[in-house]
Amino acid sequence: MSKNLTTRAEDYSKWYNELVVKADLAENSGVRGCMVIKPYGYAIWEKMQAELDRMFKETGHENAYFPLFIPKSYFSKEASHVDGFAKECAVVTHYRLKTGEDGKSIEVDPDAKLEEELIVRPTSETIIWDTYRKWIESYRDLPILVNQWANVVRWEMRTRLFLRTAEFLWQEGHTAHATKDEAIAEAEQMMNVYADFAEKFMAIPVVKGYKTANERFAGAEETYCIEALMQDGKALQAGTSHFLGQNFAKAFDVKFATKEGKQEYVWATSWGVSTRLMGALVMTHSDDNGLVLPPNLAPIQVVIVPIHRTDEQLEQISAQVNDLVKELKNLGVSVKYDSRESQRPGFKFAEYELKGVPVRLAIGPKDFENGTYEVARRDLLSKEVISKDRIVDYIMNLLDEIQTNLYAKALDYRNSHITEVNSFDEFKDLLETKGGFLSAHWDGTPETEEKIKELTKATIRCIPLDQKEEEGKCILTGAPSNGRVLFAKAY
């Protein structure tokens, strides 16, 4: 298996695109901007889904399913939402095709035009709040804590696998509450759930914060976010959680009777993460040899490759390995014994390296005689020889260690790429040379934010939750500021 992977230093963007395809994560389809998620990539996404779903349920949420299509008029109901979402979207105008006059081609039947066009959901606030109106009468019906796993479509002009695709998979939580405080607490809770998931499961350190008005979700009063940093110094928004105020309740007329019998509008949140996380995963940990996967998300955590010349050797080795496989499976480890005869060990080594399998065991006739395995760890590309008597314990510890190490490494990188800057020259310079998060004073106006974006392509990723009070001057205008915000170029 020849990799021929472009290196990160040569061209980070090309490295990413090649890796996603060569490691069998995803590929472009015959439909512009829509990807095919291949089985190996989907297996990682399934692991993400399973853990997130568990976390959502643990925090009291249930799943449901709402329609793919949204009538066009629904979007006009929430003024800021329509500008944000209903513009670049897939529009269904007809409901029938017919055979053309050549008897073979098919064409749209002009007699089957819809009275009202349907939009393929770019996000589901409108259709869900149209439904919640029927579900909510009194405070007894609140809170509603619902999540949906679904596909959504946003007609992006420039697409990249996982990072920006016309169709993507995501989950969207939509909750309804009796009070403002409860809704804000929910939005914050879900930001924390996302941060925990990113850090503990994906081994990706994130900054928790909230967005400026410019960067807020269309229809939100506050957007909380988690921001990660990729190896090329660009930031990636990994998840958002929105406090929507009463905006959607007002747009869709959703009121509830309070305990005291008053009619009040319901308070809302929404929150989501998507297959974009797959891009973040690849770009945080992987290297020039291919994917590097944290054990928690690896479809195959341990692979075992036999090395043999004779059938008899293979038989002996297999008998021993099959016991090990059984033992590891009983401990919940996902393990694969690759005894394919059609490929050589070297090919297999390269394949599992490319695919980021955390731990690789090799066993040849000499190892067999000595009662050892050769254990290679993917994150450090290092090898050790381990006695078969302690191999199980060793592997269990190693999986933990790799998970911990990947997080530590990413945290190191991230922390060394948060730089305080105090002048616009320094800002521009660092943005080009080092990248990362630039912690700087800003005068708080959308105009300045916009201007900085125009001049440098950097945006305010977030106002960190742990922002310190500090007197300072805006790097662009010199106007007073009392806290630093995080700028970065972003995916």
Add this chain to the structure above:
Amino acid sequence: MSKNLTTRAEDYSKWYNELVVKADLAENSGVRGCMVIKPYGYAIWEKMQAELDRMFKETGHENAYFPLFIPKSYFSKEASHVDGFAKECAVVTHYRLKTGEDGKSIEVDPDAKLEEELIVRPTSETIIWDTYRKWIESYRDLPILVNQWANVVRWEMRTRLFLRTAEFLWQEGHTAHATKDEAIAEAEQMMNVYADFAEKFMAIPVVKGYKTANERFAGAEETYCIEALMQDGKALQAGTSHFLGQNFAKAFDVKFATKEGKQEYVWATSWGVSTRLMGALVMTHSDDNGLVLPPNLAPIQVVIVPIHRTDEQLEQISAQVNDLVKELKNLGVSVKYDSRESQRPGFKFAEYELKGVPVRLAIGPKDFENGTYEVARRDLLSKEVISKDRIVDYIMNLLDEIQTNLYAKALDYRNSHITEVNSFDEFKDLLETKGGFLSAHWDGTPETEEKIKELTKATIRCIPLDQKEEEGKCILTGAPSNGRVLFAKAY
């Protein structure tokens, strides 16, 4: 909680529609023909998904994800497929909206017309085989055993919750094989997986068989199916598995190099079940009091309701019940303790009866003193008083017993509704009076099948796999036949 449910005898169809809504399974949305699957209904679907997914993986399949949209031209490539699927469908013609002249309404932007219209997938054979062309070069790449969980859209004119909706959720397996025999074996295997799932998990007995040419999937050479019987004597096709021959491989030019180096077309199968199974579940087991759920699929398997007058009584009862809840949870039982003060016990009893919770425990001050629980089982609507010392064992056994009993009851009904008929008069008469499957001789021609359908609305549900050789005469034409097929009116 007042139920006011129409009875099955009064109006079976109305009973079904009301039950689905009142038991919080699903409801109609603001989008024609598209349903909202509510949390309680979705929780049942999730249990179905989890078990099916486990069964698919156990038989070697992996999940993947393919695009929602299919270019119109793909459908013209497989001649019979286009007639079956590309006619009544949602067509995306534009990719942008713009604000209207009033500055508020939004309208389709005529400048954003797609060069080629996109069809929202009604089924994914075409886009998947377009992809498999890139994945398959040699026999080493085969078999491909892939499944996808997805939403699909078919523009049905008359829709009913779960049974027939414009958008529905399903899984579709798409496999590629080197030989015809292997593909046929796969299609048969998946029919058997579906039958096992229906019988063991859903407690629904099914007839395994294959379809006549008229009823085959558009593009298939053989369609295997499982057919269930509802309580009104109508059949419901619960799952299908298709041997597709080389039709899609030829349409999308998918060849592989054999071991001997020859180029050959790949053999295909596809197979699917959908949220339609939810309809089958409701109609097989439920009664005039509401849902009846088999324990394997019940989101809540056991509910416990306290009965008390004083806070002190509630405290005592709760302390004891909390221990029981913990013990049952440790045994993997999904249990809910409903100590809401806002509703009376009677309301709760009616609610859980309507929602089909298999086992309901009640405990009042007297039960507490006597060390007992009152145990009600939903399937028989019967009650017993059980000592708290043996309550856990009792519940565990009861859950098994209910699962077994529901299957036995449905099997009894089904078996007593397969009737051999030997004349067309008898056929018509039984169809109106008793319904069920009518086992009859047929001359094997599509014309006769069509004629019988016109005259009676009955279709050939399947040629049973266990069909016996038997000389006979077609009930309509009198022409010779050598085996009986199963007719029924169907959903």
